[in-house]
Amino acid sequence: MKQEKEKIVLAYSGGLDTSVAIAWLKNKGYDVIACCIDVGEGKDLEAIKAKGSQVGAYASVVIDAKEDFAENFVLPALQSNAMYEQEYPLVSALSRPLIVQKLVAVAKEYGATAIAHGCTGKGNDQVRFEAGIHALAPDMKIEDPIRDWHWSREEEIDYAKKNGIPVPITMESPYSIDENLWGRANECGILEDPWASAPEDAYDRTNPIEKTPDTPEIMEIQFAHGKPVALNGEAMPLAELIMKLDKIAGKHGIGRIDHVENRLVGIKSREIYECPAATVLLKAHKDLEDLTLEREAAHFKPVVELKMANLIYNGLWYSPLMKAIQAFIKETQKDVNGTVRVKLFKGNVVCEGRKSPNSLYDKNLATYTSADEFDQEAAGGFIKLWELPDKVYAQVQANAAKNQSEPSVKGETISAD
């Protein structure tokens, strides 16, 4: 009777590395379930499914997760204005927990005992994959072929040929790219010199400003509970909205980010991101929050957001703290309803107007006209108590200065330093 093989689920992209990984894992004794997940990078899922089988997968699974990704991963990030180091809207970092969730689900479905990913040994993604997998399935075995096989490019191609893996003839890109509907990340090659400008071919989803239209595009974005629900009055699912807006904003040159960032693994790296839709939505969302969040909430939320962005970047999506922070964020979004009018033009997103049934802006309080309802008499009292701690401090300082300047013990001055 034939001994059943151990099954492994591989995060499969259809590219050379993960195709070779299928062979490598088979040779290691696994039945490989190739699993390709579309998060909006425009993959041909059917072709990838076929290729997975063709290069030796025991099973080949493809999943269209665009709407799931938008609703459950991008949206919480948008609602928390999540920007790693105030600059990067967390493109790849957001897709990892979704991919991990699907891989674990497929593993359970097929009775697989292991999951493999194709991350290198110096990036953040290996951490995000492995920490994510173990947060969902703590006993899952993990294989990381690329980190393990230590091959040069030539050795890899050699291995591919020996194992019947088709090797692409076209020139390899000098870049290492990851993308999804929330943006596109690019590193390597010439970008590794942070003094050098990013060349134009490093970009794909945005026009250079020189080639953008000479007419601005005015759009109205409607939000319900902090979620974009319509463009120019047309309601649509979030993934669709993002992808549609991405094309328009990209055409206007919006969303290029050039960032030297701190990786979780302890090094700095220089990254080129393109996030047209993310840039527009993050700006519009914040602008609507400015109108609808009460002051204390508006001032404390950024502290929580900083933590949220770090948790996402650091692969801790499935931590208990993330759940608590999401509960916080969700509560803040209840009143974030309304419409923001943005102008997209020559790389700029300008918020020109915003309105909301929950607007806390009160013209009758804010106006300098005769409609003024603000109690100016109250200001005097407010100032007296507001300034009181520092006024007392100043008085005490003045008195202390008049007396001896240094603390002493029994009349002898004591130096503290």
Place this chain on the structure above:
Amino acid sequence: MKQEKEKIVLAYSGGLDTSVAIAWLKNKGYDVIACCIDVGEGKDLEAIKAKGSQVGAYASVVIDAKEDFAENFVLPALQSNAMYEQEYPLVSALSRPLIVQKLVAVAKEYGATAIAHGCTGKGNDQVRFEAGIHALAPDMKIEDPIRDWHWSREEEIDYAKKNGIPVPITMESPYSIDENLWGRANECGILEDPWASAPEDAYDRTNPIEKTPDTPEIMEIQFAHGKPVALNGEAMPLAELIMKLDKIAGKHGIGRIDHVENRLVGIKSREIYECPAATVLLKAHKDLEDLTLEREAAHFKPVVELKMANLIYNGLWYSPLMKAIQAFIKETQKDVNGTVRVKLFKGNVVCEGRKSPNSLYDKNLATYTSADEFDQEAAGGFIKLWELPDKVYAQVQANAAKNQSEPSVKGETISAD
């Protein structure tokens, strides 16, 4: 023998309100020392000095404080990337503590017992003036004529005419404007509808994007310890650098900000800011920090910066906490040396390159080429410990779920909610 009158120092702008205030304070029995301070708004100090005397001031003092303002107020804000509510570079809020300092100094020089300012009763500036004055001179008496006289525009003009104050014939601006070398703030009028676009005449220091040059301007900005010290290799004092850069960036349409903000006095207001130089310098400075700040410092500094921005906005410049935060910020800036290359174009500031003798970016660690010195083996160990808390958490959760789901006392389930 003539009884000497009580002296008061008035923050004098040369405009109608503060000119009327001179008369009003005189009628209240004061000798008025009109004091006009230039923080870069392009005032004709000599003309204002003359006017102060002409409309009845006991003494008329003018102070060019541009360099002082840049070095001692703008610079700490820049070094702490200070943005109120992540959007407003704190233009007016920064000049108030300097003005207050000068007013108190003039009061001491002239033996004045009171200081007067011309703020309205519903803005932040009254708090900044009064809290600032009392933090420096806790016993100083304060007069706020505008808040006190409760006049309509017509009554004020009437009072002016009776007291020989010249009334300008030209149409009054529909806006309320404050500016200095770090930017220009505009409110009132049509701007009081946050859904309405700001009209073009609300702007003064920036071109609309439609009228900006079609050729980008590439500039190199050099920083020493977080301070901009040179433009394109030409060293210059900070105030001069800011004013020069402001003109260039304004020409390229950079620095328009449309912000619904939370005032300290408890209301939301809609403000239009123009901060060409500030926008460029804040971006370049942050970019250089990205290259030179160690990760822990880079990640904690924003928490301190949020507080710093609020202290500035809320008129607490002279609080002991501000001193402590400035000590923190100063220490972080030691390594922020180097050059940032920015491209100014069509409203955009793009940081294209950055270099530093203190750069913590290490190509040999970051590269994906054969020069790689990063120890990829270490990553496996790192991940194991990094993920451990959440992995243990997942195991415990799984076990807890297998057993009874709700806590109980002596076998009886207890509901906590």
Place this chain on the structure above:
Amino acid sequence: MKQEKEKIVLAYSGGLDTSVAIAWLKNKGYDVIACCIDVGEGKDLEAIKAKGSQVGAYASVVIDAKEDFAENFVLPALQSNAMYEQEYPLVSALSRPLIVQKLVAVAKEYGATAIAHGCTGKGNDQVRFEAGIHALAPDMKIEDPIRDWHWSREEEIDYAKKNGIPVPITMESPYSIDENLWGRANECGILEDPWASAPEDAYDRTNPIEKTPDTPEIMEIQFAHGKPVALNGEAMPLAELIMKLDKIAGKHGIGRIDHVENRLVGIKSREIYECPAATVLLKAHKDLEDLTLEREAAHFKPVVELKMANLIYNGLWYSPLMKAIQAFIKETQKDVNGTVRVKLFKGNVVCEGRKSPNSLYDKNLATYTSADEFDQEAAGGFIKLWELPDKVYAQVQANAAKNQSEPSVKGETISAD
């Protein structure tokens, strides 16, 4: 037909001040609904109800709110380990929002248009009452008789006699006291000298350590989702549990707090608190969190807790931020289940043991015995990446020191300061 009078709800304690207030408000033209709310200070509600009517109230209402107070106000504070300035468990500050809620409900029931409270003009409570009332009923009129009538003690007694209010003959307490089931606050008199020891008569709910039992009391406290649900295995409602524990802990001298604190109104005051049960429960709860909270949650929660404590102290219970923070806290408490064994002895609460079905302590990982399952090999890799940012920093510093020490422009050294 008789014109109906305007109705006002008065927070009524049964004491002289608020009894006089009934007369004063009547004389101002109101029908007064006296409303007394018991939050665990041991009031004789029936006697107070009768007295309210007797001294002229239009209606006299009493509410036993102990369980409501414990569940909905004390519990969220306990779960967030709320301590103002790390020392004060927020006794009075917690009861105010409950009282406010009841007053507003009674006002709605009776069709009252105003609410009156008896706070002085220099404490926090006036802010908590008024801000709380307006957060629930923004158009409610507020009367504050004590702040308004400006009477000396003699004048007040005079007014009482004229209006038939019984004046107590017994010597007045030199202290100003407020208490509820979560603790007792005491200020004024001799306590106003922060260098003077608080005299023994300032305390009421705790034995001095000298008079505590010589035998410790060992208790087991069981928590479900962060809520104390049983003492020594006996389940009981929260208010009852707190009051029972309070007696025991007070007997052992636990919970005396002597605190110089920053009031919201801008001054420092010296307060003496007694919080026997609160002290025990806060310690036990934290100890159980130590066992059950994952590290990231454990390390970020204190940042949120600091904000929570300030919101409570500052009268912002009904702010939107409070709701968001409570959502955060509630989520963190899901796993805070288990039992803590405390020893109460001579003023000390010692947590001697803790256990939980959600314990994240794993003896097999922590042990130094042969049962060790911790992967010590992984530590080497972890350290390499953990230390990497500072190691690179040190290398760069060393190199920078070798080269010129000051930044320069075109070869000329530039001074930044």
Place this chain on the structure above:
Amino acid sequence: MKQEKEKIVLAYSGGLDTSVAIAWLKNKGYDVIACCIDVGEGKDLEAIKAKGSQVGAYASVVIDAKEDFAENFVLPALQSNAMYEQEYPLVSALSRPLIVQKLVAVAKEYGATAIAHGCTGKGNDQVRFEAGIHALAPDMKIEDPIRDWHWSREEEIDYAKKNGIPVPITMESPYSIDENLWGRANECGILEDPWASAPEDAYDRTNPIEKTPDTPEIMEIQFAHGKPVALNGEAMPLAELIMKLDKIAGKHGIGRIDHVENRLVGIKSREIYECPAATVLLKAHKDLEDLTLEREAAHFKPVVELKMANLIYNGLWYSPLMKAIQAFIKETQKDVNGTVRVKLFKGNVVCEGRKSPNSLYDKNLATYTSADEFDQEAAGGFIKLWELPDKVYAQVQANAAKNQSEPSVKGETISAD
């Protein structure tokens, strides 16, 4: 000509492990410089020096670092009220950076290229040693014999005997202990069960409460700039002050801490600490800060302190962020001058009184007597602006509730979740 051997500095304690390490490192080809540093654990430095030589060290160095430790490591921690997870005063964590500094200095003096420590592979100390060494000497080679040799106790003793290392005959302690003048840490053995009470023999520096004196000890502690400078008026160096106070406080049973904590390496461990002097000084210092820190400083400092404690615990003493935080802390301590009177009794530290030339407590503002100088009229105005954001919020909520409850697009209700 004889080839010179590579030199290594070993952190030497005089115990079995590090004595064996001398032999092990010699056998690996090193000349070993044994270096023993006294941070107040009461070592017999001369005996240890002799033993180091006796068991084969190339050189044996001993350093009395008590005062250095107190001034430069303990003091910044005290001034920042540093408590890891709000409970542990960072005993061992504080001594590591000092030890590291000395080891690196000795290495430089002797021209050593490597440093060895004797930490296990599952604790925090290995990280603190290695991260610390590389932050000071990034190219230093590190040896960790204990983590490397993988021996059982028997194998180690065997190796010791073979290499002429004396093996102690006395029963080994079941505990793993580390101590210095700031406290004593104890783990292992029975303590590994967090439900079990710590047995009395786990303690060494504190009396059980049952055996403490029946008479309290009243002490006055004087601080200058946040530094304890005198006990009962007698000035003394900090290390001496701490050690003297430690004995007295320990006699009174003060400073026992039983803590389940989160280690940096990802596991929870249960620790027993004894910190008599630290407990007293931390309490007294905070009490003096309550009197002398202005409110904003008092409320933001804890956020910085949380970070500071984590940096210390996590071995990042020599990070740039630590320098910036220390600059912040130092600035806050300028006004922390004065005297605190504490009562030490039966395990309790009670702060009974505090006074300061910089006291911000103003009796004339705080009093409820006729000396009152507080402007109660101002309170009304203060409240109006303080409550305004939440009052407007309540009004808007009420209006929004009256109108349709859910956001809609073109009349159709849209669900956001």
